[in-house]
Amino acid sequence: MKITDITSQYKALDDQYYMPAFSRNMAIVRGKGSTVWDGTGKEYLDCVAGIAVCSTGHCHPAVVKAICEQAHELIHCSNLYYIPHQGELAKKIVEITGLKKAFFANSGAEASDGALKLARVRTKKKKFVAFTHGFHGRTIGSLAVTHKPSAREPFEPLGLPTTFVEYGNIDALKKAVDGDTAAVIVEPIQGEAGVIIPPNSFLEGIREICDKTGTLMIVDEVQTGMGRTGKWLAIQHTKVQPDIVTLAKGIASGFPMGALVARDGLEFGKGEHGSTFAGGPIACAAGLATIGVLEQILPDVARKGERFRKGLARYNPRVRGLMIGISVGDKCPDVQKECAGNGVIVNCAADGNLRLVPPLVISDAEIDRAVKVIDGALGKVML
Numbered sequence: 001m002k003i004t005d006i007t008s009q010y011k012a013l014d015d016q017y018y019m020p021a022f023s024r025n026m027a028i029v030r031g032k033g034s035t036v037w038d039g040t041g042k043e044y045l046d047c048v049a050g051i052a053v054c055s056t057g058h059c060h061p062a063v064v065k066a067i068c069e070q071a072h073e074l075i076h077c078s079n080l081y082y083i084p085h086q087g088e089l090a091k092k093i094v095e096i097t098g099l100k101k102a103f104f105a106n107s108g109a110e111a112s113d114g115a116l117k118l119a120r121v122r123t124k125k126k127k128f129v130a131f132t133h134g135f136h137g138r139t140i141g142s143l144a145v146t147h148k149p150s151a152r153e154p155f156e157p158l159g160l161p162t163t164f165v166e167y168g169n170i171d172a173l174k175k176a177v178d179g180d181t182a183a184v185i186v187e188p189i190q191g192e193a194g195v196i197i198p199p200n201s202f203l204e205g206i207r208e209i210c211d212k213t214g215t216l217m218i219v220d221e222v223q224t225g226m227g228r229t230g231k232w233l234a235i236q237h238t239k240v241q242p243d244i245v246t247l248a249k250g251i252a253s254g255f256p257m258g259a260l261v262a263r264d265g266l267e268f269g270k271g272e273h274g275s276t277f278a279g280g281p282i283a284c285a286a287g288l289a290t291i292g293v294l295e296q297i298l299p300d301v302a303r304k305g306e307r308f309r310k311g312l313a314r315y316n317p318r319v320r321g322l323m324i325g326i327s328v329g330d331k332c333p334d335v336q337k338e339c340a341g342n343g344v345i346v347n348c349a350a351d352g353n354l355r356l357v358p359p360l361v362i363s364d365a366e367i368d369r370a371v372k373v374i375d376g377a378l379g380k381v382m383l
Helices: 003-017 061-073 086-097 108-123 140-144 149-155 170-176 200-213 281-311 332-341 364-382
Strands: 028-032 035-038 043-046 101-105 127-131 162-165 181-186 216-220 244-247 258-262 324-327 353-356
Touching: 043 364, 061 281, 086 101, 086 244, 086 258, 086 281, 101 108, 108 140, 108 181, 108 216, 108 244, 108 258, 140 149, 162 170, 170 200, 181 200, 200 216, 281 324, 281 364, 332 353, 332 364, 353 364
Parallel strands: 127 162, 127 181, 181 216, 216 244
Antiparallel strands: 028 035, 035 043, 101 258, 244 258, 324 353
């Protein structure tokens, strides 16, 4: 079969056999570093990175090596037994978050579910407070604290009583938290909403309210964690220490994995939580290799973000490390299409916000190329 037929073949099979939950028109068939290739062989600079997942780039040699070596030894044995690399990875995750104990999951949504369960079982309280435009996953539990009406409302009632408060509004939060609130869950930067960065005082205010009311503070670092913002966690740009942190996306370079990490005194007892696949041998091997790579490149992430900021300054980008948002409006899909036509993949998040979350290994030359294409697309579409 000719390479030009791959996309149409994928589409035909998808149309016939796969539930139509996604809008897509491109097949990505290969990746290396910050570059991907589509079904026709066309090359793109990837500024989406699987939505902040491929932080070490596509198919990083160290990660590929770790996955292949572990696959030759043991692919799965279940959590009925001690798992190769699981304890080592938990130790690393605990060290970089400054918390006490970790529990692994298969995704960010599962990590959110686990955090909500942990908050309920340890506090014996039932209710949660979350924020407008927040996104925490699509499982029934995580969806209950996800604000996006189109994602949440078709599946209500969801079983977790949740009050939504305006993101950034501390006064409203004070009124919403009461004696039966198990936890407040918050993204330190709202990713799906379009890279919305609150002042540090907002996150510090949440911590203060939680301390005064005996409420847990869950910080969702699924998109912002693992070095994305220039620190291991986005919350580390503040002085706030959360009770529970959730992680996923960049934790294992694209191998499905998530984690929740909690402070001393917060942990699941025997039988209170579990998973057949979570924290399996290959996932943990990939996670350890990923952290090894990130330890080397993390010091340069903030500088790379500033290079993007300077190059796109006239569009007033919101930048924290390599997490970048630009308000575009209704023409965002046109900008996305124009960029793709010129070999750069970008993503439209909510409310017409262009989102850039490239691999953390992206080079200066690749940043300059991306800036040139995005600047040209914005100029062409917006003028």
